[in-house]
Amino acid sequence: MDINTNEQIRRGAEIIRGGGVVAFPTETVYGLGASAFDEKALARVFEVKRRPFFDPLILHIGEKGQLDDLVVDIPALTHKLIDKFWPGPLTVVLPKKSLVPDIATSGLPGVAIRIPSNDIARRLINTANVPIAAPSANLFGYVSPTAAEHVLSQLGGSVDMVIDGGECTVGIESTIISFMGDAPMMLRPGGTALEDIEDVIGKVIIPANNDLTNQSPGRSEQHYATSTPLVLIDDIWDVDDANAGLLALAPNSVNKLPPNITKTEYLSTNGDLREAACNLFAAMRRLDGAGVNIIFALPIPNTGLGLAINDRLLRASKKRAR
Numbered sequence: 001m002d003i004n005t006n007e008q009i010r011r012g013a014e015i016i017r018g019g020g021v022v023a024f025p026t027e028t029v030y031g032l033g034a035s036a037f038d039e040k041a042l043a044r045v046f047e048v049k050r051r052p053f054f055d056p057l058i059l060h061i062g063e064k065g066q067l068d069d070l071v072v073d074i075p076a077l078t079h080k081l082i083d084k085f086w087p088g089p090l091t092v093v094l095p096k097k098s099l100v101p102d103i104a105t106s107g108l109p110g111v112a113i114r115i116p117s118n119d120i121a122r123r124l125i126n127t128a129n130v131p132i133a134a135p136s137a138n139l140f141g142y143v144s145p146t147a148a149e150h151v152l153s154q155l156g157g158s159v160d161m162v163i164d165g166g167e168c169t170v171g172i173e174s175t176i177i178s179f180m181g182d183a184p185m186m187l188r189p190g191g192t193a194l195e196d197i198e199d200v201i202g203k204v205i206i207p208a209n210n211d212l213t214n215q216s217p218g219r220s221e222q223h224y225a226t227s228t229p230l231v232l233i234d235d236i237w238d239v240d241d242a243n244a245g246l247l248a249l250a251p252n253s254v255n256k257l258p259p260n261i262t263k264t265e266y267l268s269t270n271g272d273l274r275e276a277a278c279n280l281f282a283a284m285r286r287l288d289g290a291g292v293n294i295i296f297a298l299p300i301p302n303t304g305l306g307l308a309i310n311d312r313l314l315r316a317s318k319k320r321a322r
């Protein structure tokens, strides 16, 4: 880590402690961070992102010990899960203590918390010495940022600082598991595979999407959307729209391209789902900037990180039904 990064972390921590808003890298996506205990700063996060206040924020902590300060009770099953996957792309929702401001949880009784594995993120939190509440650093509803340039182009003018930590290594948001009910429930598929989670804590409830609105208000159907309409298709030969972009898993998933496809993004060279998750949002942005009339996306296998990739593509496609 060079001197410049150290200096950026030091300055970023100072801004956060002073009530400012700092965009910073995590292993999943870039976050738009403010002190979790500063209600004014949190209000500004919502404002900068143009995010509705009913959509709560994830608190980022640097060490497991800090969890006790924020939540009432940590069930044994939660301990098992975080011992295995923290630091990393896993968020848990637990009953909050009253010192966690209601604006952070949108008035919900639970608070969402994770320890990022990105070194800059953890050092920023530890230097600021306060939990950092952070949503993804994009305008509400748009594709999440996986590089500092993505943040700068959308929010550069409205944040106090953007810490550049290069490209995110996981590239898709954390998996969210709620412990607010009798059994663990997955509120969002993400960078930790459901299969790996169930290996550690057993069966996890997966609610039908309609059941989610109360527990995880941010899970709106339209999300992660490109400005160009994105449509899920099964076969590229079924559609003949002129000047179309294509998003597909790997070159070997497509034999021959029809002439109406003018720009193609493959998420992986060989179909690796981790590599695909890592490239997803940047590929969506490139297609969005390519001047195509419509973006077609082919289905991804629904296992491992494929579950999270398909979730994001489905929500991106809900923007404008074809």
Ligand code: TXA
Pocket: 026, 028, 029, 030, 031, 032, 055, 056, 057, 058, 089, 091, 093, 105, 108, 110, 111, 112, 134, 135, 136, 137, 172, 173, 174, 176, 187, 215, 216, 217, 218, 219
């Ligand atoms: O990987 C990630 O989780 C990234 C990085 C920056 O850490 N953050 C992220 O935040 O994706 P955001 O704000 O884009 O998505 C957070 C979602 C909310 O939309 C909501 O669905 C859920 O987490 N959430 C947050 N707090 C919650 C709570 N108290 N109860 C239930 N769901 C909550």
Ligand code: MG
Pocket: 135, 136, 144
């Ligand atoms: Mg987001």
